[in-house]
Amino acid sequence: MPSLASTTGPVLIVGTGLLGASIGLGLRAQDVPVWLHDASPTALALARDVGAGTIHDDSAPEPQLVIIAAPPDVTAGLVAQALRDHTEAVVTDVASVKGVLLQELQAIPGTDLSRYVGSHPMAGRERSGAAAGSSELFAGRPWVITEHPGSDPAAVRMVRHLATDLDASPVHLDPVDHDEAVALVSHLPQMMASLVAARLTEAPPESLALSGQGLRDVTRIAASDARLWAAIITGNAAAVHTALSEVRTDLDQVLHALERAATDGPMAAGAAGAISGLITAGNEGARRIPGKHGGARRLYAEVTVLVPDEPGELGRLFSEIGDIGVNIEDFAMEHSPKQKVGMAIVSVLPDAAAGLHDALTQRGWRVVTP
Amino acid sequence: MPSLASTTGPVLIVGTGLLGASIGLGLRAQDVPVWLHDASPTALALARDVGAGTIHDDSAPEPQLVIIAAPPDVTAGLVAQALRDHTEAVVTDVASVKGVLLQELQAIPGTDLSRYVGSHPMAGRERSGAAAGSSELFAGRPWVITEHPGSDPAAVRMVRHLATDLDASPVHLDPVDHDEAVALVSHLPQMMASLVAARLTEAPPESLALSGQGLRDVTRIAASDARLWAAIITGNAAAVHTALSEVRTDLDQVLHALERAATDGPMAAGAAGAISGLITAGNEGARRIPGKHGGARRLYAEVTVLVPDEPGELGRLFSEIGDIGVNIEDFAMEHSPKQKVGMAIVSVLPDAAAGLHDALTQRGWRVVTP
Numbered sequence: 001m002p003s004l005a006s007t008t009g010p011v012l013i014v015g016t017g018l019l020g021a022s023i024g025l026g027l028r029a030q031d032v033p034v035w036l037h038d039a040s041p042t043a044l045a046l047a048r049d050v051g052a053g054t055i056h057d058d059s060a061p062e063p064q065l066v067i068i069a070a071p072p073d074v075t076a077g078l079v080a081q082a083l084r085d086h087t088e089a090v091v092t093d094v095a096s097v098k099g100v101l102l103q104e105l106q107a108i109p110g111t112d113l114s115r116y117v118g119s120h121p122m123a124g125r126e127r128s129g130a131a132a133g134s135s136e137l138f139a140g141r142p143w144v145i146t147e148h149p150g151s152d153p154a155a156v157r158m159v160r161h162l163a164t165d166l167d168a169s170p171v172h173l174d175p176v177d178h179d180e181a182v183a184l185v186s187h188l189p190q191m192m193a194s195l196v197a198a199r200l201t202e203a204p205p206e207s208l209a210l211s212g213q214g215l216r217d218v219t220r221i222a223a224s225d226a227r228l229w230a231a232i233i234t235g236n237a238a239a240v241h242t243a244l245s246e247v248r249t250d251l252d253q254v255l256h257a258l259e260r261a262a263t264d265g266p267m268a269a270g271a272a273g274a275i276s277g278l279i280t281a282g283n284e285g286a287r288r289i290p291g292k293h294g295g296a297r298r299l300y301a302e303v304t305v306l307v308p309d310e311p312g313e314l315g316r317l318f319s320e321i322g323d324i325g326v327n328i329e330d331f332a333m334e335h336s337p338k339q340k341v342g343m344a345i346v347s348v349l350p351d352a353a354a355g356l357h358d359a360l361t362q363r364g365w366r367v368v369t370p
Numbered sequence: 371m372p373s374l375a376s377t378t379g380p381v382l383i384v385g386t387g388l389l390g391a392s393i394g395l396g397l398r399a400q401d402v403p404v405w406l407h408d409a410s411p412t413a414l415a416l417a418r419d420v421g422a423g424t425i426h427d428d429s430a431p432e433p434q435l436v437i438i439a440a441p442p443d444v445t446a447g448l449v450a451q452a453l454r455d456h457t458e459a460v461v462t463d464v465a466s467v468k469g470v471l472l473q474e475l476q477a478i479p480g481t482d483l484s485r486y487v488g489s490h491p492m493a494g495r496e497r498s499g500a501a502a503g504s505s506e507l508f509a510g511r512p513w514v515i516t517e518h519p520g521s522d523p524a525a526v527r528m529v530r531h532l533a534t535d536l537d538a539s540p541v542h543l544d545p546v547d548h549d550e551a552v553a554l555v556s557h558l559p560q561m562m563a564s565l566v567a568a569r570l571t572e573a574p575p576e577s578l579a580l581s582g583q584g585l586r587d588v589t590r591i592a593a594s595d596a597r598l599w600a601a602i603i604t605g606n607a608a609a610v611h612t613a614l615s616e617v618r619t620d621l622d623q624v625l626h627a628l629e630r631a632a633t634d635g636p637m638a639a640g641a642a643g644a645i646s647g648l649i650t651a652g653n654e655g656a657r658r659i660p661g662k663h664g665g666a667r668r669l670y671a672e673v674t675v676l677v678p679d680e681p682g683e684l685g686r687l688f689s690e691i692g693d694i695g696v697n698i699e700d701f702a703m704e705h706s707p708k709q710k711v712g713m714a715i716v717s718v719l720p721d722a723a724a725g726l727h728d729a730l731t732q733r734g735w736r737v738v739t740p
Contacts, residue, residue, distance in 0.1 A: 073636055122582060136738040139676060140711045142580055173576060181577035184569060189588040191624060192566050194652030195617050196559055201655045206543060207551035210512055211659045212492060214591040218559040219659065221584040222652035230646035237631035237641070244625055247565050248618070254561060255614055261607035266443055271607070276600035282564030282592035285571045289581045289589065306509060314701065315692035322685035331684065333701050341510050368506040 005030035006161035012037065012056060012063035012086070014078055016047030019094050019121065020069030021133030024052030026166040029135045035060045047130040062086060065158055068093035071228075072235040076104035080111050090155040092119045092162070096186075097235040098146040099176035117159045118146040118175060120182070121168055128225060136167070143168035146175040183239035190221055190229060191244060197222035213334045254278055300329050301353035305344045306366040317344060317365065324359045326352045343368065375400035376531035382407065382426060382433035382456070384448055386417035389464050389491065390439030391503030394422030396536040399505045405430045417500040432456060435528055438463035441598075442605040446474035450481045460525040462489045462532070466556075467605040468516040469546035487529045488516040488545060490552070491538055498595060506537070513538035516545040553609035560591055560599060561614060567592035583704045624648055670699050671723035675714045676736040687714060687735065694729045696722045713738065 009032040013020045016038040024034045024047060034053030038044040048055055066082040068075055072095040079101075082091045095101055098118045105111055123141040143163035147156045163170040173181065197219040200208065233240055257274035266272060307313050321328060330347035348356055357367050379402040383390045386408040394404045394417060404423030408414040418425055436452040438445050442465040449471075452461045465471055468488045475481055493511040513533035517526045533540040543551065567589040570578065603610055627644035636642065677683050691698060700717035718726055727737050 122580060134738050136676065136736055139736070139738065140713070144580065171576075171579060177574075177576065181574075181580050184573055184577055185581045185585050188569060189566055189585045191648070192562050193584075193588055194649050195620055195624075196562050197652035197655035198620060198648055199554060199558060199613060199616055199655065200658050201651055203554055203655075203658070204547075204551075206541075206547065207554055208658055208660055209541060210492060210514065210551050211555045214563075215555050215559045216659060217587045217590045218563055219652070219656045220587045222649075222656040224649065224653075226646045226649040226653060229649050230642045231636065233645045234628070234631040234636040234638075234642050237628045237636065241625060241628040241632055243569060244621065244628065246569060248621055248625065250565055250568060251614065251618055251621070254565075255611060255618065258604070258607045258611040258614065261604040262611055266601065266604040266607065268604075272600045272604050275603045276596045278561070278568055279564045279592075279594065279596040279599050281571055282567035282589070283594075283596060285567035285569065285573075286589045286592040288570050288573070288578055289586060290578055306506065312692055312697070314698050315688045318685045318688035319692075322682055322689075327682070328684050331701065331703050343510070366506055366509070368504050368509065 005032050005165040007032050007158070007165045008064065009033040010035060010061050010063045011053075012060070012066045012082075012089070013053060014038070014066065014068050014082065015070035016043050016052060016130050017069065018128050018130065018132050018137070019123075020067070021047040021050060021052040021130035022123075022135065022137035023067060023069065023094075023162075023166065025050065025133050025135040026138065028053060030165060032165075033061075035063065043130060047133070050130050050133055052130060052133060063089045065089060065162065066091045067162070068095075070095075072097050072101070072231050076101055076108070079105060079116060080108045083111055083113070083115060089115065090152075090158045091116050092159045094119060094121055095235075096120055096182060096232050097179055098144070098173075099179040100235060100238075102146075102148055102175045113148065113150050114152045115155050116148075117151050117155045118148075119159050119163070120144040120146070120178065121163070121166075122186075123168075128228065138163070139167040141168050142171045144171045144173050144178055146173055146178050148175060179236050179239045180242075183236055183243045187233055187236055187240045188243045188247070190224060191233065191240070192247070193219050193222040194224075250278060300347035301350040303346045303348060303353055303356050303360070304368040305346065305360060306368060307342045307344045309342055314342075314344065317360075320360070320363055320365075321346065321356065324356060326356045326359075375402050375535040377402050377528070377535045378434065379403040380405060380431050380433045380435075381423075382430070382436045382452075382459070383423065384408070384436065384438050384452065385440035386413050386422060386500050387439065388498050388500065388502050388507070389493075390437070391417040391420060391422040391500035392493075392505065392507035393437060393439065393464075393532075393536065395420065395503050395505040396508065398423060400535060402535075403431075405433065413500060417503070420500050420503055422500060422503060433459045435459060435532065436461045437532070438465075440465075442467050442471070442601050446471055446478070449475060449486060450478045453481055453483070453485060459485065460522075460528045461486050462529045464489060464491055465605075466490055466552060466602050467549055468514070468543075469549040470605060470608075472516075472518055472545045483518065484520050484522045485525050486518075487521050487525050488518075489529050489533070490514040490516070490548065491533070491536075492556075493538075498598065508533070509537040511538050512541045514541050514543050514548055516543055516548050518545060549606050549609045550612075553606055553613045557603055557606055557610045558613045558617070560594060561603065561610070562617070563589050563592040564594075620648060670717035671720040673716045673718060673723055673726050673730070674738040675716065675730060676738060677712045677714045679712055684712075684714065687730075690730070690733055690735075691716065691726065694726060696726045 012035045014037045035056040036053040037056040068078045075095040121143040257271040260268040261271035332345045334343040382405045384407045405426040406423040407426040438448045445465040491513040627641040630638035631641035702715045704713040
């Protein structure tokens with residue numbers, strides 16, 4: 001059977017960590033010929049062994065597309081080298097910083113950038129290495145394509161095909177706009193999560209015992225890899241600095257308000273107004289985050305059910321909700337401290353909530369929400 | 371059938387919002403006699419109508435226990451008045467600040483505080499009003515009891531019985547320690563979530579389109595009620611100020627490192643080290659948050675499955691996992707921008723992950739993790 005992929009190859013992937021190996025796996029699953037290169041022989045052999053492609057050597061054909069999937073701090077050099085070594089190939093990369101990278105490339109003399117199109121698939125930052133690679137890693141994820149004014153339209157098309165072949169959603173952005181966008185929606189929350197979690201290193205266990213779902217949510221990404229993220233954040237230093245400086249301006253107002261409230265009590269002039277103003281601005285900002293499927297955030301009703309932590313109980317809940325005939329729009333678990341019970345938060349269309357509540361209660365479930 | 375509750379009543383609940391009404395519903399479900407009072411006749415009638423108790427009047431018997439469930443800024447006055455009006459009753463409250471409140475009470479002349487025991491059930495801050503009340507609101511939640519050195523042991527026991535009758539987990543803390551603990555695990559993450567979300571109010575939609583699960587997690591609680599939280603935060607101003615000042619110290623180091631990296635590039639002396647140091651501290655802090663059931667955080671393996679957004683698909687996944695015979699330890703959903711597909715992240719014991727992966731793949735599911 002011929003491949004259904006728009007990418008015909010041969011494709012050369014330079015850097016066979018999680019992203020490089022996953023691209024290889026996804027293309028190989030569609031019979032696209034893939035060659036692999038990595039500075040580390042071990043990483044290279046591992047990527048070959050998981051099925052991401054063939055090790056690149058002198059017998060390999062000239063690539064149609066070269067994908068640089070290396071750490072951000074070495075990407076510019078590898079892109080320039082690929083453009084020199086493969087004079088007919090389109091070259092792209094997957095680094096998380098795009099404007100700074102383009103500047104670096106423009107500063108390397110004799111580089112023909114018409115065949116270069118930057119890109120940034122937004123997936124998989126929680127794991128690393130080819131062993132964690134998956135042909136499905138990019139499915140349903142945004143894949144930002146940052147062509148520059150000198151990019152050849154045919155080169156842009158080829159990178160777009162790569163994204164769609166891997167089931168990602170292509171998004172076109174100016175390179176500098178991209179860097180500001182990821183500073184805001186990715187690097188800023190990462191730093192803020194780390195700033196909160198860092199405050200917990202010396203907290204007494206009795207305090208931590210009061211942790212609720214709010215703290216868990218805010219600090220989930222604080223578990224991210226320090227070396228990788230230090231490279232990502234310093235690579236986008238200017239844009240992250242701008243975003244965090246604006247946060248500090250707001251933070252200073254909050255601190256000033258709290259200082260007054262601590263001295264003069266909660267009625268201190270302006271104190272409650274400053275705190276309430278920040279939370280109101282946060283309400284508004286949170287509402288602007290696109291919801292499910294990138295559309296406007298739909299308002300679901302939540303039905304919270306207590307689920308004993310025993311094998312099969314969660315499965316039984318789901319199959320009974322299926323029997324009742326209600327579609328689950330979203331789902332989350334919260335866990336209770338000390339008790340062997342979880343709270344299943346089932347999001348359904350508002351019209352269905354009351355009926356689901358009653359039907360589950362009749363079947364003996366403990367439903368917490370009215 | 372006689373009530374199984376340790377609380378015998380009569381109980382008087384002053385303030386019939388979410389917490390007061392939920393306490394009433396929980397006690398009424400166990401046939402404990404409950405009387406209700408609220409400054410707002412409408413709120414009072416609503417609480418009665420949902421079944422939280424009887425409206426308090428001159429014919430009501432003297433209460434054994436008075437529970438003040440009013441906003442934090444009026445709680446001290448109501449506690450003092452209850453101690454004067456009901457000279458045999460134990461008085462407690464449910465305000466989210468305890469040390470400051472005790473100080474306020476100690477400053478009111480002629481108040482016999484031996485019958486007063488502060489408490490703080492940690493539940494239900496996302497909703498408000500008696501209509502959202504539930505007899506199960508406190509099930510599995512921590513209920514902090516903050517007796518002071520002058521509290522009568524019998525009074526402490528009575529408040530502890532209230533917590534256990536409502537299926538909450540009692541936790542005893544010094545009032546000042548309580549305020550520092552909630553500043554750290556509740557008020558700090560709330561302010562940080564709002565600080566991040568507030569930065570999104572003027573972000574271009576193209577930037578917001580790149581939002582991932584990380585941003586959604588960090589900003590989930592930014593949707594909290596501004597008026598309620600302004601009262602909570604200003605009520606605990608000193609402790610929140612301390613926590614946020616420590617954050618600012620860290621933030622200033624990060625900003626300094628980013629300034630150098632923006633000027634001299636990612637190799638700028640100390641820049642990567644400062645960022646990496648913060649993220650490493652965050653790794654350590656995040657690991658200290660107690661996991662499921664308050665025990666040490668167990669390490670589960672995650673199996674991520676692509677689920678079409680169609681009625682019954684999530685239910686089918688759960689029932690097939692049940693058929694395969696694997697227990698689901700935790701579960702979360704991520705949604706893809708633009709695509710009609712969700713990612714179901716199923717946490718299982720590490721030994722079960724590989725088998726589940728294979729069995730689901732065989733049944734035709736698209737499993738993303740290796």
